[in-house]
Amino acid sequence: MAQLYALYDRIMSCIPKRTFLSMVNLLYFAGILPSWDNDRYALAFAAEWLHMTPEIAYGCLHHLHSVLYIPPTPEDAVEESVEVHHKSFKDYLAKRYSGAKEEFEKVALDAAVAILKEISQKGNVTDPQPWECLMLCWPNHDCKEGLYYGASGTIQSSKLTCSRTISRDSDTIQALRVMTPCKIGLDYLPLESSLDTWLTEDVTVVHVLKELQVFQPAQVGNLDLDRIWESWEDFHVLYFSKYPSQVSPRTQAQIVCNDYGDCVHEWETSIKKGNHYLTMRTIPWGQCRCCERLKNDLMNAQANTPDTIVATWTGGDGWGLVIYDFVDPDNQEIEWRYIMPCAPPGYGCL
Ligand SMILES: [Zn+2]
Numbered sequence: 001m002a003q004l005y006a007l008y009d010r011i012m013s014c015i016p017k018r019t020f021l022s023m024v025n026l027l028y029f030a031g032i033l034p035s036w037d038n039d040r041y042a043l044a045f046a047a048e049w050l051h052m053t054p055e056i057a058y059g060c061l062h063h064l065h066s067v068l069y070i071p072p073t074p075e076d077a078v079e080e081s082v083e084v085h086h087k088s089f090k091d092y093l094a095k096r097y098s099g100a101k102e103e104f105e106k107v108a109l110d111a112a113v114a115i116l117k118e119i120s121q122k123g124n125v126t127d128p129q130p131w132e133c134l135m136l137c138w139p140n141h142d143c144k145e146g147l148y149y150g151a152s153g154t155i156q157s158s159k160l161t162c163s164r165t166i167s168r169d170s171d172t173i174q175a176l177r178v179m180t181p182c183k184i185g186l187d188y189l190p191l192e193s194s195l196d197t198w199l200t201e202d203v204t205v206v207h208v209l210k211e212l213q214v215f216q217p218a219q220v221g222n223l224d225l226d227r228i229w230e231s232w233e234d235f236h237v238l239y240f241s242k243y244p245s246q247v248s249p250r251t252q253a254q255i256v257c258n259d260y261g262d263c264v265h266e267w268e269t270s271i272k273k274g275n276h277y278l279t280m281r282t283i284p285w286g287q288c289r290c291c292e293r294l295k296n297d298l299m300n301a302q303a304n305t306p307d308t309i310v311a312t313w314t315g316g317d318g319w320g321l322v323i324y325d326f327v328d329p330d331n332q333e334i335e336w337r338y339i340m341p342c343a344p345p346g347y348g349c350l
């Protein structure tokens with residue numbers, strides 16, 4: 001093995017310094033470096049993420065023909081991915097670049113932010129196909145929509161998005177204005193998908209997003225609730241408590257998910273966030289009995305306290321979120337947050 005690794009070291013040492021980092025990044029997106037476990041990208045799509053033309057991408061891989069299968073032409077690269085000739089090269093890279101997975105969080109987020117930077121906002125007009133203005137680098141490769149959704153999912157899933165938002169990084173904030181909250185093809189993200197991370201990694205981010213007017217205030221009385229119920233995206237129910245063991249009477253009274261008494265959408269373990277403990281459950285598509293409480297709360301607010309303020313966010317394609325914060329009526333030490341998806345106007349009626 002030592003002999004083999006010495007051989008791989010020699011091959012890697014032939015790669016010019018000026019292209020080394022680009023080569024490493026390309027191998028990340030191509031799924032050769034230890035990055036994530038999802039479906040691997042074809043070479044052309046991996047290169048598009050990094051805004052690399054075929055010339056640049058092939059230049060980066062030039063010294064690696066002896067260890068990698070590289071799709072022979074740019075046309076082949078639209079369908080085919082890069083492969084290792086021998087698994088030992090992948091093991092070698094995993095060993096040599098043991099910090100790669102962590103480093104890739106940053107590379108993936110930077111790439112996603114750069115992709116969304118190309119999308120301009122047209123005032124308050126939402127464009128159902130905001131990806132159309134993306135510029136591609138690869139010939140005969142229509143992947144604009146995939147890049148837009150991939151970049152949006154990456155920004156939502158990255159553990160670094162919260163801290164960049166809180167530090168008011170302008171490119172990140174611009175990306176938050178034009179991305180979509182809509183999830184398609186989670187297997188297709190270049191990192192582990194976890195779409196609530198941009199709002200839950202550091203929960204004070206919601207306050208910052210309100211200040212920056214990425215989130216807009218709205219009165220519950222003016223919401224079209226059908227746009228929420230008919231969105232068929234994930235609903236998140238969170239509560240913040242002073243102590244990890246603290247349980248709201250509302251939580252104890254939780255409705256079970258089905259007739260068998262199982263809870264399909266379990267509360268996750270409480271996590272310490274600042275001075276509070278965060279406990280969350282996710283209800284996919286909001287289509288479960290355990291989502292009734294949330295629905296009732298919102299309908300009650302609309303009927304009885306219509307001037308209650310909620311935060312709304314509209315992504316670049318018209319999809320969005322509604323965030324409703326309130327203090328637990330049974331225990332003032334507990335605060336609730338409902339993060340609810342919202343379809344574009346008229347969506348359910350089409
Ligand atoms: Zn492409």
Ligand SMILES: [Zn+2]
Nearest residue numbers: 182183184233
């Ligand atoms: Zn969707």
Ligand SMILES: [Zn+2]
Nearest residue numbers: 257265288290
């Ligand atoms: Zn449920």
